[in-house]
Amino acid sequence: MSGAAAISADSKPRLPRGVHLKHDETRGEWLLLAPERVLKTNAIAVEILKRCDGIATLSEIVDDLAAQFKAERAQIETDVKTLLGELAAKRMVDL
Amino acid sequence: MNARETTPTPVPAPVGILAELTHRCPLGCPYCSNPIELDSRAGELDTETWKRVFSEAAAAGVLHAHLSGGEPAARRDLVEIVAHCKKVGLYTNLITSGIGITRERMRELAEAGLDHVQLSIQDALPESADRIAGYKGAFARKIDVAKWVNEVGIPLTVNAVIHRANIARAGRMVEFAVELGARRVEIAHTQYYAWALANRKALMPSRAQVDKAVAEVERLREVYAGKIVVDHVAPDYYAKYPKACMGGWGKRTLNVTPHGRVLPCHAAETIPGLEFWNVREHSVPDIWANSPAFNAYRGTDWMLEPCRSCPRKSIDFGGCRCQALALTGDARNADPICHLSPYHDKVAAIAATFDEVDANVPASDYIYRTLKTQVPAQ
Numbered sequence A: 001m002s003g004a005a006a007i008s009a010d011s012k013p014r015l016p017r018g019v020h021l022k023h024d025e026t027r028g029e030w031l032l033l034a035p036e037r038v039l040k041t042n043a044i045a046v047e048i049l050k051r052c053d054g055i056a057t058l059s060e061i062v063d064d065l066a067a068q069f070k071a072e073r074a075q076i077e078t079d080v081k082t083l084l085g086e087l088a089a090k091r092m093v094d095l
Numbered sequence B: 001m002n003a004r005e006t007t008p009t010p011v012p013a014p015v016g017i018l019a020e021l022t023h024r025c026p027l028g029c030p031y032c033s034n035p036i037e038l039d040s041r042a043g044e045l046d047t048e049t050w051k052r053v054f055s056e057a058a059a060a061g062v063l064h065a066h067l068s069g070g071e072p073a074a075r076r077d078l079v080e081i082v083a084h085c086k087k088v089g090l091y092t093n094l095i096t097s098g099i100g101i102t103r104e105r106m107r108e109l110a111e112a113g114l115d116h117v118q119l120s121i122q123d124a125l126p127e128s129a130d131r132i133a134g135y136k137g138a139f140a141r142k143i144d145v146a147k148w149v150n151e152v153g154i155p156l157t158v159n160a161v162i163h164r165a166n167i168a169r170a171g172r173m174v175e176f177a178v179e180l181g182a183r184r185v186e187i188a189h190t191q192y193y194a195w196a197l198a199n200r201k202a203l204m205p206s207r208a209q210v211d212k213a214v215a216e217v218e219r220l221r222e223v224y225a226g227k228i229v230v231d232h233v234a235p236d237y238y239a240k241y242p243k244a245c246m247g248g249w250g251k252r253t254l255n256v257t258p259h260g261r262v263l264p265c266h267a268a269e270t271i272p273g274l275e276f277w278n279v280r281e282h283s284v285p286d287i288w289a290n291s292p293a294f295n296a297y298r299g300t301d302w303m304l305e306p307c308r309s310c311p312r313k314s315i316d317f318g319g320c321r322c323q324a325l326a327l328t329g330d331a332r333n334a335d336p337i338c339h340l341s342p343y344h345d346k347v348a349a350i351a352a353t354f355d356e357v358d359a360n361v362p363a364s365d366y367i368y369r370t371l372k373t374q375v376p377a378q
């Protein structure tokens, strides 16, 4: 329903209470924990989610990632919107 | 590839622990999944033992702790247990009927670090809900509890078990969950074992009712997408393949009873001859890796035909052991839900009993689940 395009540049994404990004020592990987759900998160997703603090806007997050990873802004923007759109549909991110 | 087949696969780390803190419960739901033989209060594990269990579980790789019952709020040490789970890094989920939770206690639970609340509802109509629960005023109380959960900002899941007395409102319960402020709703059709089996005649809906309810809930899933997540457990009698029960036996979760027995699934005690270990005598990692009950149906080596040579054996693990036992007499058989099972006609016979149900006959008197607890003074 909430397509990637629907996320506005000045929305301030954050992990709602009850959703945690956790480094799991036993398995040596980053996981996103929610009620009854465990999502494995790859390195890119971890970098995106770490920045979803409810303060930074979407466009600030994209700028920051583009600067840090010296990547093309448009590509990063698509990645960020896709990930957050999917997670928002599962109610694992508030936009 | 060949070399890998001969190496024994290490036991994967568990991801979830379901802790039945007590079997006491003020409600008496006739479909309760607790065993008919309930664990008495006298033999319940004490606070320190539960804390050790959660510490060991977390160290072994468990991520989610589900605090369940009975009614977990009947334990006076609930807040202390939640705080401990938080301390050892567990994601803590409270599965409650809401009875015994006060506004004050909800605040304390939130401060202790509770991550999520799963609140059961019996129906979307007050009178019917209270009759099903066998407890007057339960419905009104649950609405308050939902408010308090929202007040402290903890995400809420509402769950409803569907049977003849409430199936006409399966869809309404999705809407009701939205009204209660839930982010997730579980609509689960009754599974007929334990108390539900004893009450099957009164609980079982007709096939037409099931089909209608399933379609309505699926429709609402679309309507509310992005607003509420709908988890729907439809009856599997018409499926071609069984579900991977528990995500595989001894593969993901462990269940601890109030007296400390550790089970691969909460119905595992219906299988005779399994040896369960107790947390009073063994550590959680020891039980997970070595207890005979966990190893009995772990992996695929124990399988008989048709599962043994089936390409789906590591997808559904042959389905549910308890169902295989109940319908075929041997827990190692394929779950007869599978169309490849030679006992598949037994399932057809059960599905046919759906068709015999006359929905106009009111649900007969329930055998209410017992071992009630006093509700603490508000």
Ligand code: SF4
Pocket: B025, B026, B027, B028, B029, B031, B032, B033, B034, B069, B070, B071, B096, B097, B120, B369
């Ligand atoms: S009686 Fe009802 S509320 Fe109590 S444990 Fe059983 S299903 Fe849950």
Ligand code: SF4
Pocket: B241, B242, B306, B307, B308, B310, B311, B312, B313, B314, B316, B317, B318, B319, B334, B335, B338, B339, B340, B341
């Ligand atoms: S034969 Fe066994 S493994 Fe194959 S699909 Fe049926 S239940 Fe699953």
